[in-house]
Amino acid sequence: MRVGIPRAMLYHHYGEYWLQFLETVGVEAVVSEETTGNTITTGAVHADNETCLPVKVFSGHMLWLKERVDVVLVPRVVSEEYGMCACPKFMGLPDLARSLTPDMPPVLAPRLDMGDRRYLWAREWYDTARALGGSWLSSVSAVSGLLQNLYHHHKSLVDESYEKGGLRVGVAGHVYNVYDSRVSMGMLDRIRKLGATPVTIDEVQHNNALANARTLSREIFWGFESKLAGSVLHWSRTASVSGILYVTSFACGPGSMVGALLEDQLDRERSVPLMTITLDEHAAEAGLVTRLEAFVDMLKYASRAHATPSADGASGGA
Amino acid sequence: MKIAVPRMGNLSLIIKDMVQRFDLDYLETPPFTEQTMEIGAALAPEFACLPLKAVLGTFVGALAMGADTLVTGGGHGPCRFGYYGEIQRRILEREGHDFRMVVLEPPSVSLRAFHDSIRSVIPREQVGFGTLARELYLTLSKVLLLDMLDKRALQLRGLEVVAGSVDEALADAQEIVSRAFTRKELSAARKEGDARFREVEIEWDRPHLKVGLVGEIFVVLETFFNFDIEHWLGRRNVVVERSVTISDTCDPFHRNPVFGYPEHMVARMAKPYLSHEVGGDGLLTVGSSVIFARRGFDAVVHFLPFTCMPEVIAKGVLGRVSQELEMPVLSLSIDEQTGKAGVETRLEALLDLAWSNKAKSLHARAELQAVT
Numbered sequence: 013m014r015v016g017i018p019r020a021m022l023y024h025h026y027g028e029y030w031l032q033f034l035e036t037v038g039v040e041a042v043v044s045e046e047t048t049g050n051t052i053t054t055g056a057v058h059a060d061n062e063t064c065l066p067v068k069v070f071s072g073h074m075l076w077l078k079e080r081v082d083v084v085l086v087p088r089v090v091s092e093e094y095g096m097c098a099c100p101k102f103m104g105l106p107d108l109a110r111s112l113t114p115d116m117p118p119v120l121a122p123r124l125d126m127g128d129r130r131y132l133w134a135r136e137w138y139d140t141a142r143a144l145g146g147s148w149l150s151s152v153s154a155v156s157g158l159l160q161n162l163y164h165h166h167k168s169l170v171d172e173s174y175e176k177g178g179l180r181v182g183v184a185g186h187v188y189n190v191y192d193s194r195v196s197m198g199m200l201d202r203i204r205k206l207g208a209t210p211v212t213i214d215e216v217q218h219n220n221a222l223a224n225a226r227t228l229s230r231e232i233f234w235g236f237e238s239k240l241a242g243s244v245l246h247w248s249r250t251a252s253v254s255g256i257l258y259v260t261s262f263a264c265g266p267g268s269m270v271g272a273l274l275e276d277q278l279d280r281e282r283s284v285p286l287m288t289i290t291l292d293e294h295a296a297e298a299g300l301v302t303r304l305e306a307f308v309d310m311l312k313y314a315s316r317a318h319a320t321p322s323a324d325g326a327s328g329g330a
Numbered sequence: 331m332k333i334a335v336p337r338m339g340n341l342s343l344i345i346k347d348m349v350q351r352f353d354l355d356y357l358e359t360p361p362f363t364e365q366t367m368e369i370g371a372a373l374a375p376e377f378a379c380l381p382l383k384a385v386l387g388t389f390v391g392a393l394a395m396g397a398d399t400l401v402t403g404g405g406h407g408p409c410r411f412g413y414y415g416e417i418q419r420r421i422l423e424r425e426g427h428d429f430r431m432v433v434l435e436p437p438s439v440s441l442r443a444f445h446d447s448i449r450s451v452i453p454r455e456q457v458g459f460g461t462l463a464r465e466l467y468l469t470l471s472k473v474l475l476l477d478m479l480d481k482r483a484l485q486l487r488g489l490e491v492v493a494g495s496v497d498e499a500l501a502d503a504q505e506i507v508s509r510a511f512t513r514k515e516l517s518a519a520r521k522e523g524d525a526r527f528r529e530v531e532i533e534w535d536r537p538h539l540k541v542g543l544v545g546e547i548f549v550v551l552e553t554f555f556n557f558d559i560e561h562w563l564g565r566r567n568v569v570v571e572r573s574v575t576i577s578d579t580c581d582p583f584h585r586n587p588v589f590g591y592p593e594h595m596v597a598r599m600a601k602p603y604l605s606h607e608v609g610g611d612g613l614l615t616v617g618s619s620v621i622f623a624r625r626g627f628d629a630v631v632h633f634l635p636f637t638c639m640p641e642v643i644a645k646g647v648l649g650r651v652s653q654e655l656e657m658p659v660l661s662l663s664i665d666e667q668t669g670k671a672g673v674e675t676r677l678e679a680l681l682d683l684a685w686s687n688k689a690k691s692l693h694a695r696a697e698l699q700a701v702t
Contacts, residue, residue, distance in 0.1 A: 060646040062637060062663060088606055097407040100608040104643035107604045111650035121605075230416040230433075233407035260377075263637040268377035269413045276420045 018073035088166030205280025262292035339551030380635035487564030542622035545633035573618030612640030
């Protein structure tokens with residue numbers, strides 16, 4: 013049996029663990045190809061026109077898998093963190109996948125709910141493993157391996173030390189937007205070419221991010237956005253970056269709220285400059301390049317003039 | 331302390347009731363207009379959904395009129411609504427307004443947070459706990475009465491003999507219920523309201539369509555944003571049923587007393603299409619559409635604010651519901667630029683489709699009877 017996993021959305025967070033799970037169960041896993049322009053176009057045609065860009069990309073990957081696999085694994089991520097919830101899109105993702113076209117392969121949707129008691133949802137993974145033809149022993153070991161990985165997801169230590177000097181730009185955005193080089197149009201490489209070092213929120217210690225997120229006047233209840241906002245505040249308060257790029261996608265719900273929140277909060281703290289970049293399926297490279305160049309030039313100028321960084325944030329869509 | 335609360339359907343009637351019960355200093359928020367929409371859209375973040383922009387616009391108006399305490403709802407995700415209060419507070423403070431924002435947490439967050447947030451509007455010294463609990467319970471009963479009146483009016487409007495007679499009855503009954511405060515008064519008001527509705531002349535055997543109204547509570551309830559679809563449908567011989575009401579949302583035990591199908595039943599009906607809670611009214615939208623289809627409704631109209639996260643998922647799934655249960659579903663996404671004409675044209679097309687489906691099925695039934 014060939015089990016497909018779309019290379020989109022939370023694959024970029026938990027993909028390794030899911031692959032390891034399938035390997036332990038003993039089935040062949042097929043991960044869809046890297047995103048191409050074609051993936052985005054087919055996804056945008058078939059998905060609902062109001063959904064956000066990542067869901068359209070996800071739909072493109074689902075359609076790529078449709079002909080090639082017997083069943084698709086789309087875990088239903090309900091929360092990534094205790095006391096938090098995920099974006100509603102993650103909760104309804106398997107259902108969106110099922111209603112994409114009438115002839116979709118079966119979608120397996122075990123629940124992944126870090127905020128809930130694990131015996132309530134680990135059972136669903138066990139059932140999935142059994143449904144894929146695993147023996148009870150391999151299923152149990154697959155599930156326990158998955159739980160181990162998930163509970164240690166944030167425990168790994170991140171090296172936050174960095175050499176002084178040089179221009180560092182914090183890139184705050186969803187992992188599935190920033191690390192997908194087609195969706196982000198190679199943003200990280202472009203920043204490197206401009207002579208600055210991009211820093212992503214993976215390079216922030218989880219505890220530091222959460223501690224900073226807790227200082228906000230109202231707690232952000234989306235797990236990932238909470239870490240994102242916390243990381244941005246950590247960067248700005250430790251002055252470890254010269255400027256921050258806030259990368260969001262068109263029609264991103266949590267992104268619209270957190271973006272407004274961060275702009276306001278950084279402004280109140282008179283902190284580093286923040287630029288918002290909005291990605292969508294029509295985004296053109298030239299627009300992005302111009303903005304990045306302008307932003308990096310501005311940061312260079314500011315550091316050369318030895319002026320304290322001002323907090324005027326430019327915003328706009330790419 | 332001058333309190334202002336956002337408008338939404340019957341909410342203003344309910345607030346007036348609470349104001350009298352707890353003796354609050356209250357200022358009526360200005361109604362939604364083109365102008366408040368413009369102000370709200372200019373201040374709010376670009377991709378924020380419609381209710382945030384709309385409410386922000388009216389808050390600016392309320393502050394200009396002298397309000398100093400803004401009360402809004404809260405929540406703990408995943409819907410964006412839970413973060414509205416914070417974003418609106420930050421935006422309005424940036425605009426230089428001086429005020430206090432009170433976010434009322436629903437009991438689902440925690441009973442403690444619920445109680446504390448209520449206490450920041452109604453202080454302990456003013457109203458004791460027992461009185462507070464009793465009066466809130468009575469307010470909820472009153473909301474239920476008001477919503478039941480609404481439901482009744484929606485059902486009868488398409489069948490009334492004299493145009494406008496149902497609306498008159500509704501206004502009278504609402505007036506009667508608004509004057510009732512104690513338990514006894516409320517039960518008397520319910521009977522009186524029922525009697526008032528019984529006076530309306532109804533043509534029961536008129537050919538009509540049955541249409542379900544589902545979607546996000548704010549755009550479904552607020553006539554400015556749904557272009558008063560309830561009256562529009564009522565004028566075209568359509569019996570309407572609505573799945574979202576304020577009392578269903580406020581019901582502490584999730585029984586959905588007005589809609590009539592408790593939450594677990596809605597979830598069970600939605601399960602083949604949407605098998606998990608997605609926040610907001612997403613699951614209710616899908617579940618109630620399935621219920622309407624099973625009950626033989628002719629069409630369902632789904633209202634959502636542009637980019638509303640739970641409703642966008644529901645919209646993606648409703649296509650399959652419509653296909654498998656053979657009932658037309660029209661999703662209308664509303665934002666500050668939606669035009670009345672566009673919405674009405676699409677609704678007319680939907681009604682034409684529903685009428686022709688109905689004629690077809692009646693024809694088929696008649697043929698079947700002729701054969702047997």
